[in-house]
Amino acid sequence: PGYNNNVGHDVSDVYDEVHVAGAVLRANATLLMLSRNSDIDAAVRTVKVLEDRFNRNYRYPWVFLNDQPFTEDFKRRVSILTSGPVYFEKILDEHxxxxxxxxxxxxxxxxxxxxxxxxxxxxxxxxxxxxxxxxxFFYRQPLLQNYKYYWRVEPGAHFHCDANFDPFAFMQExxxxxxxxxxxxxxxxxxxxxxxxxxxxxxxxxxxxxxxxxxxxxxxxxxxxxxxxxxxxxxxxxxxxxxxxxxxxxxxxxxxxxxxxxxxxxxxxxxxxxxxxxxxxxxxxxxxxxxxxxxxxxxxxxxxxxxxxxxxxxxxxxxxxxxxxxxxxxxxxxxxxx
Ligand code: GDP
Ligand code: MN
Missing domain, CATH: 3.90.550.10 (Spore Coat Polysaccharide Biosynthesis Protein SpsA; Chain A)
Known part of the structure; x- marks a missing residue:
């Protein structure tokens, strides 16, 4: 269950050297944000800046995790900003x-x-x-089983520079x-x-x-x-x-x-x-x-x-x-x- 906006592919496609609408995904990786529904304003500002500074050139997916179900409003406001697939998941209680x-x-x-x-x-x-x-526990969440690398991003964090390189590919290489x-x-x-x-x-x-x-x-x-x-x-x-x-x-x-x-x-x-x-x-x-x-x-x-x-x-x-x-x-x- 995920929002598959625009790019029309499934999370299982996100793998080495897969071409997605012109972008090249070189590593099996995702952007990851743990957030409360109440963090929405800070979350969207951070997503937007990381998209502009980095991800619009790579279109890595985003995974959002929360101990409560995400509201429709949260999903809607995030999903207009992301360049790749975006997924929202409620964390298992025992985790x-x-x-x-x-x-x-x-x-x-x-x-x-x-x-x-x-x-x-x-x-x-x-x-x-x-x-x-x-x-x-985060790396045991069902949605994250598809990925090897993650970039942890917090609501409210700010990215000050263009990333003229792919940090995931750097990690891998x-x-x-x-x-x-x-x-x-x-x-x-x-x-x-x-x-x-x-x-x-x-x-x-x-x-x-x-x-x-x-x-x-x-x-x-x-x-x-x-x-x-x-x-x-x-x-x-x-x-x-x-x-x-x-x-x-x-x-x-x-x-x-x-x-x-x-x-x-x-x-x-x-x-x-x-x-x-x-x-x-x-x-x-x-x-x-x-x-x-x-x-x-x-x-x-x-x-x-x-x-x-x-x-x-x-x-x-x-x-x-x-x-x-x-x-x-x-x-x-x-x-x-x-
Ligand atoms: P600090 O950076 O140590 O001051 O802690 P934060 O308040 O920023 O929390 C760290 C991360 O965990 C952020 O991504 C928060 O959105 C998230 N977070 C903290 N507490 C909760 C919670 O109770 N529920 C959810 N879903 N996320 C939380
Ligand atoms: Mn914090």
Whole structure:
């Protein structure tokens, strides 16, 4: 069940080198947006800018997911903007709500304390559902089974530059599993027991750790502790087969069974980042420096004159988040020798 506007082909046609109304789809990929119905105004602005800056030349499909059924109004307003097929799906309840064995007393106590401490979304159940869904379930949705790569797009995010290339094709040609634009520090209070859980997992499963692991990006003491650096997951271009693979599957199950998504407030950003760093490894992660990207309150703007000019970027290249004190990009740079 999807809106097949204009191009008249089915999602199963969206595959390597398929020509769609003049556009060439080179990778098996989709744009992906998780949204509430109430996010509609922000959603359409973001879809429009990404279509204009990138997708009108490629016509990749869009998949929209929601824990509630999308309204007709949401579907109508989105569908006039997209250049490729567009699909809307309600998330399966068991992928959204907490598992039955979660101790609600403990979870409630955790929320109360975190809210008291003034942690953003500290008292929110729906935010925790969302983080757990983005960590371990989105790539299991029926509609996404057809795809390997996705570009995660959030309502309200802004794209500042023309993409004069296909990031999905780049991922495929270079065997990348994870692409980012912004990296920063996590709020420690939300993930107090995450690193000890990760450490126990890799002690039990050393076979999953890449020989080329990016441990030095996420730890300053060879794995003793987490330095809180993570890729900001409101932007992600990544390979779902990596999440579906044995390492991440075992990793997610291990994290899930600890209850930390609910007893604490583990974000999908540190969870994805730690997995990409340890199991994917340095050479399978890519910094998309030419993609000007804004999600409040941070903007990554290409600082290289040539990239900024060719991208016709609307961001200020002298004010990229890359060089802010809260950015972890310098660690990434030193890891890859730049
Ligand atoms: P932040 O970026 O960490 O401040 O979190 P957001 O509020 O932007 O949420 C992240 C993403 O999840 C966005 O795409 C939201 O639209 C989506 N989202 C958050 N909570 C819910 C929810 O309860 N239901 C649905 N359908 N989407 C949600
Ligand atoms: Mn957001």
């Amino acid at each position: 959204w709500y907490h598992p039955k064995w979660i101790n609600e007393t403990l979870a409630q106590e955790g929320r109360r304390k975190m809210e008291e401490d003034g942690v953003i979304y500290g008292g929110s159940v729906s935010y925790r559902n969302m983080c757990r869904f983005n960590s371990g 270079n065997n990348k599993v994870y692409g980012f634009t912004i990296t920063l520090y996590e709020i420690e209070r939300t993930i107090e027991s995450l690193w000890s859980t990760v450490s126990n997992f890799i002690t039990e499963h050393p076979e999953f750790v890449s020989p080329n692991s990016a441990m030095d990006f996420i730890s300053d003491d060879e794995g003793e502790s987490y330095n809180l650096c993570h890729f900001w997951s409101n932007f992600e271009i990544a390979d779902m087969d990596f999440w579906r693979g044995p390492a991440y599957t075992a990793f997610f199950d291990y994290l899930e069974s600890s209850g930390g998504f609910y007893y604490e407030r583990w974000g999908d950003a540190p969870v994805h980042s730690i997995a990409a760093a340890l199991f994917g490894g340095t050479d399978r992660i890519h910094f998309f420096r030419e993609i000007g990207y804004e999600h409040f309150p941070a903007t990554h703007c290409p600082t290289e004159e040539e990239l900024w000019r060719l991208g016709r970027c609307t961001c200020d290249p002298t004010h990229s988040f890359d060089y802010e004190g809260e950015s972890c990009l310098w660690r990434w740079g030193s890891l890859i020798g730049q």
